[in-house]
Structures are given as structure tokens and as C-alpha cells.
Amino acid sequence: MRHLSASPREPRGRSRSDTVLVMDSELSIQVSLSADPVPPERLTEILADPGFGLHFSDHMFLAEWTPDRGWHDARVTPYAPLSLDPATAVLHYAQEIFEGMKAYRHRDGSVWTFRPEENAARMVRSSQRMALPVLPEAAFVASVDALVRTDERWVPEPTGEKSLYLRPFMFASEKFLGVRPAKHVTYLVIASPAGAYFAKGLRPVSIWLSEEYSRAGVGGTGAAKTGGNYASSLLPHREAIENGCDQVAFLDTVERRWVEELGGMNLYYVYDDGTIVTPALSGSILQGITRASILELAGKLGHQVEERQVAVEEWRDGVGSGRITEVFACGTAAVVTPVGTLKWRGGEVSSGEDAGPVTRQIREALVDIQYGRAEDTFGWMHKVL
Numbered sequence: 001m002r003h004l005s006a007s008p009r010e011p012r013g014r015s016r017s018d019t020v021l022v023m024d025s026e027l028s029i030q031v032s033l034s035a036d037p038v039p040p041e042r043l044t045e046i047l048a049d050p051g052f053g054l055h056f057s058d059h060m061f062l063a064e065w066t067p068d069r070g071w072h073d074a075r076v077t078p079y080a081p082l083s084l085d086p087a088t089a090v091l092h093y094a095q096e097i098f099e100g101m102k103a104y105r106h107r108d109g110s111v112w113t114f115r116p117e118e119n120a121a122r123m124v125r126s127s128q129r130m131a132l133p134v135l136p137e138a139a140f141v142a143s144v145d146a147l148v149r150t151d152e153r154w155v156p157e158p159t160g161e162k163s164l165y166l167r168p169f170m171f172a173s174e175k176f177l178g179v180r181p182a183k184h185v186t187y188l189v190i191a192s193p194a195g196a197y198f199a200k201g202l203r204p205v206s207i208w209l210s211e212e213y214s215r216a217g218v219g220g221t222g223a224a225k226t227g228g229n230y231a232s233s234l235l236p237h238r239e240a241i242e243n244g245c246d247q248v249a250f251l252d253t254v255e256r257r258w259v260e261e262l263g264g265m266n267l268y269y270v271y272d273d274g275t276i277v278t279p280a281l282s283g284s285i286l287q288g289i290t291r292a293s294i295l296e297l298a299g300k301l302g303h304q305v306e307e308r309q310v311a312v313e314e315w316r317d318g319v320g321s322g323r324i325t326e327v328f329a330c331g332t333a334a335v336v337t338p339v340g341t342l343k344w345r346g347g348e349v350s351s352g353e354d355a356g357p358v359t360r361q362i363r364e365a366l367v368d369i370q371y372g373r374a375e376d377t378f379g380w381m382h383k384v385l
């Protein structure tokens, strides 16, 4: 069986039409360039105000998997719609996983990703839970690098915290309505320039406590980054909006008491003695890379850090009494988001209209590493170009 994997010695400064040889030269990433790239003036316009998830770069990465051939036909091709048979398995049974990461341009023009091997490892774990084939970690990193190198001009200047958002994903592409793991799987990476999440400064978000709906349960797929978890969070998210909130927080499904996370971000609490607490991984919480990085970073900044269960009463009462001084959410897209109000049927508590000092300190420290403004003492950054 052939495996897609990466060569650590990929040539730099190659001409854009070269083929990038991968691994033992058995499998390579073919690069075919778009004959119709977005014109420079239009690209400048897009990068001036990219928003989020609206515009896509000129190319995409694609590879396919079958049981007998393994991963094959790895290629960078012009960005284009996919043609799917109506019986394509993912459309029926949601056998799908994804990742989210960013490429950051530094002031010297170089382009970097943040801990891509962690995204690669998480995709392996997600694929195992969703009975999808394992994409070797080195191949994952090589696929992202190949797309970013091809679409380098889509990586915005670092002003205003812009970045190129990267979306690797894998799905059951077999045409088959039987229920079993697919025997044809497609892996893609697409790229979309992203503006600052907080264009007008750090604004605390309000959270609706979902007491009726769950995001994930014991033994379910909560720890896998899979679209189905998002599908099930859309109705409670709509309930949050209807109740005047921005986001929804989920509790555990057994006792309906322990705080898990938001629909797509992990949670942190700052206590009046400087301790920082995040809910312990329960098996149904998504292991955020931002969450894990903050655990290390906050420790280095001198905070006492704890991973433990947090009851929803502790959140309500702690904010009410002032024992909890700040609450924030974290994830790749927004990095660190201050949480202002927690609202539920029958009440609310508010921890302020502004981002607290610890939230700001942690956010800044992390963003400074990502944009190369602070020394990367953890070795988190991966140079792409």
C-alpha cells in the first residue's frame, strides 16, 4: 500500500509549476496552476476586508483514498466545485471530519503556521473515531504547506490580525447507500483569507446556557472534529440568538451540571487569586489546540493553571460573588474571546462589559507568538515560506 507522506527537505524557491516530490518518491503532489487566478486588483480588494469564510484562494489540495491503493493522486489544482453523485455516502451518513488552522505572515514577509502537527494528530484521532482512513501526520503538514506555498499571495499582511484560514477536511466520497465505512474517501484543503475577528476591539460575547440540548454525550463524537457536532449545535445556537446571546454553552449529558464548552470554542475561568481553570477533558469536549497552548502559556506567565470539572453553579455563583473575575473562550478563529454575560431561562450574571486584564494578557501573548512579534520559546511555529 502506498502512503502519502512528506519529505522534510522540500525544495524552496522552486518555480510555481514544479512538482513537489513527497516521501520515497512513490507518491508526489502534482501542482497544476489555475489559468484564471483572481486578478491582483481584486485580490487587494478582498484582502483589504476579507471577513470570514467568504472568499477562497485560487487553488485547493486534493487526495483520494481507497483500501487497495491507500492515499493517492495528491494534487494542488485550481479551486473548483466538486461534482458529487447524489448517493455519495457523506451526504447521507455524515462520515466527515475537518480541521481549522491559520497561516500568518510575519513582518519580514515569511509565512508560518501554528502547531500544524497538533492539527495533524487531532485529525488522526478524529479519523479513528469516525472510521475514516488515517492520513499520516507528515502528509497532513505537507498538504497544508503545498497549498499555502501555491497560494502565498493570499496570505494577508499581518496588520489588523489578518491571516489565511486553512480548512483541511476529509469525507466519505463513495457512491453507496449501505451503512459501513466508505471505501472511497476524499481529503481536501481549502484556504480563505480572514480578517480580524474583533474589528472594533475586544468585545465580550454573551453566552446562552443550553439546558435542553446537548452537543455531545458520553461515548459520542464530541472529541472528534466532525460536522455532525456542529449540525446538532445549530438549533441551540439559534435559541441563543433568540435570547439575545451570541453563543451557546453546553453541559454534560449525564448530570447536566458540568460545563463542557461552547459550540466551537473551549472555556476558561480566571479566579480572584489569579488561578486559571478550564474544564477537564471529559471525552466529549473537543481538545482545542488554543486551549492546550493557553495551559502552557498561562503557566509560563506565572498563573496557577488547573484542568478540573466546573459546575454551572460555580460559574453563576462565582461571577455573582466576584470570585470569578474573568471568563473567556478560545479557539483558532477568534484566538481568545472575552465572555461577558451568562444567561439562562430565568436569570443572568455579568462579568463586565470589557475584556479583563488576564484575558488581554493571554490573548496578546499568544497572538504575538503567532505573528512573530514575540520569541517562540515553545517551538510552536512552523515556517512554510
Ligand SMILES: *Cc1c(COP(=O)(O)O)cnc(C)c1O
Pocket (backbone or CB within 6 Å): 100, 225, 229, 261, 262, 263, 264, 265, 266, 286, 287, 288, 289, 290, 291, 330, 331, 332, 333
Ligand atoms: C475546533 C474546535 C475548538 C477549538 O479548537 P482549536 O484547535 O483551538 O481551534 C473548540 N471546540 C470545538 C467544538 C471545535 O470544533
